[in-house]
Amino acid sequence: MDTILGPLYTAVSWIIVQFHKLYSLVFDEDSGWAWGLSIVSLVIVIRIALIPLFVKQIKATRNMQALQPRMKAIQERYKNDRQRQSEEMMKLYKETGTNPLSSCLPILAQSPFFLALYQVLNKIANDQEVGVMGDQLVESARNASIFGAPIATRFMDSAEKVQALGASLTDVRVVTVIMILLMSASQFYTQRQLMTKNVDLTVKTPFMQQQKMLMYVFPIIFAVFGINFPVGVLVYWLTTNMWTLGQQMYIIKRNPTPGSLAYKQRQEKLRAKGKLKEDPAEVETKKAVEAARANRQQPKRMTKAQRQAAAAQAEAEAKEKKATGQKTSLSKEASDSPSARPGQQPKRKPGQRKGSQRSTHPSKK
Numbered sequence: 001m002d003t004i005l006g007p008l009y010t011a012v013s014w015i016i017v018q019f020h021k022l023y024s025l026v027f028d029e030d031s032g033w034a035w036g037l038s039i040v041s042l043v044i045v046i047r048i049a050l051i052p053l054f055v056k057q058i059k060a061t062r063n064m065q066a067l068q069p070r071m072k073a074i075q076e077r078y079k080n081d082r083q084r085q086s087e088e089m090m091k092l093y094k095e096t097g098t099n100p101l102s103s104c105l106p107i108l109a110q111s112p113f114f115l116a117l118y119q120v121l122n123k124i125a126n127d128q129e130v131g132v133m134g135d136q137l138v139e140s141a142r143n144a145s146i147f148g149a150p151i152a153t154r155f156m157d158s159a160e161k162v163q164a165l166g167a168s169l170t171d172v173r174v175v176t177v178i179m180i181l182l183m184s185a186s187q188f189y190t191q192r193q194l195m196t197k198n199v200d201l202t203v204k205t206p207f208m209q210q211q212k213m214l215m216y217v218f219p220i221i222f223a224v225f226g227i228n229f230p231v232g233v234l235v236y237w238l239t240t241n242m243w244t245l246g247q248q249m250y251i252i253k254r255n256p257t258p259g260s261l262a263y264k265q266r267q268e269k270l271r272a273k274g275k276l277k278e279d280p281a282e283v284e285t286k287k288a289v290e291a292a293r294a295n296r297q298q299p300k301r302m303t304k305a306q307r308q309a310a311a312a313q314a315e316a317e318a319k320e321k322k323a324t325g326q327k328t329s330l331s332k333e334a335s336d337s338p339s340a341r342p343g344q345q346p347k348r349k350p351g352q353r354k355g356s357q358r359s360t361h362p363s364k365k
Contacts, residue, residue: 008116013131015042016120020137032146039117039151039232043239046113047247053109054247062257063098114236121230125152149175151232172231179234180226184219186241190248191215197252197262 019038020029027033070092078085092098123130124141133141142152148171153162155176159169192215226234256262 005112005116005119008112009120010131012042012113012116013120013133015045017132017137030140030144032144032151035141035144035151035232036146036235039235040239042113042117043236043243046110047240047243050109058251058255060098063096067092067096067098110240114233117236118230118233121152121232125230146231146235147171147175149231151235152230154230155180155227176227176229176231176234179231179238180223183226183234183238183241184223186238186245187222188215188219190241190245191218193245193248193252197256197260 016035016038019041020034023034023037027037071089074085074088074092078088120130120133124133124138127138127142129135129138142150143165144151145165145167148167150162150165150167150172153165153167153172153176155173157169157172162169162172195212195215222237226237229237252262253266256266
């Protein structure tokens with residue numbers, strides 16, 4: 001591991017040392033502020049270098065969201081043929097120019113620096129030279145503390161190891177717990193902000209379910225592994241989470257995903273300022289819908305006694321209507337009978353002559 005990451009050890013330690021020289025002009029060179037701010041500055045340098053990858057991540061995430069309905073259709077169509085399903089997926093990615101791995105590029109690119117910083121702090125805790133940091137710098141960083149917790153200590157360190165660095169185990173554990181909670185909370189809020197504000201909620205896809213699951217899984221993972229991170233690494237990861245949160249807020253505000261809540265809010269602001277040109281027909285349709293919604297009367301809420309009274313009244317009206325209908329039917333049948341119609345001759349039976357209907361009288365002589 002040291003052989004592979006050796007150049008990164010040198011690069012990370014060199015950046016930290018340069019910022020340490022700068023902050024030593026303001027703070028004590030052995031203080032936690034000088035070394036802690038050096039780690040924060042390391043994060044800023046790395047994240048600035050990763051901005052192009054972050055832009056690719058945003059584009060890839062949007063493309064994946066737009067492709068979810070088509071991907072789901074392919075999965076349903078070829079659910080019994082895994083090979084054909086994979087071929088169609090790759091064909092879809094190629095046609096749309098989408099790379100699923102692009103959404104993971106910032107994390108993948110940042111991982112080697114994270115591992116390098118972890119090993120640098122681990123060697124500082126063990127009082128070992130690393131990169132460009134000699135004995136004097138290692139000793140200074142090893143004894144530097146943030147709110148009473150040396151930057152090389154962990155939550156799981158023993159009391160003897162912590163005391164050897166001139167600190168108390170209680171201070172170390174309190175500081176690490178607070179930082180782990182802040183780290184997990186910032187991770188959760190960043191993912192939640194993405195799900196609630198920058199996702200098209202009109203399209204329900206498995207991708208959204210996966211993102212929702214990661215929103216709860218990632219903070220738990222960080223909390224579990226955080227107890228084994230040195231304080232300096234916790235500073236690093238908390239800083240990068242806050243950077244991601246701010247960067248994401250800027251992107252959502254300036255260029256939200258079409259169909260998302262943030263997109264609708266941005267459209268409303270532009271419309272209010274008169275900077276958004278809309279189709280007149282669409283404007284008239286919206287006004288008609290809003291007017292109909294405003295004129296629509298909501299049903300009044302009734303108490304239980306009122307509901308029972310209304311039900312009894314409806315039942316009585318139904319019975320009355322039924323009785324009236326029966327009387328009307330009987331009256332109609334009576335009026336339709338031949339005897340009830342004055343001046344109307346009864347119908348002839350089949351085969352009966354016309355003259356036979358008259359009554360026979362004796363002929364007059």
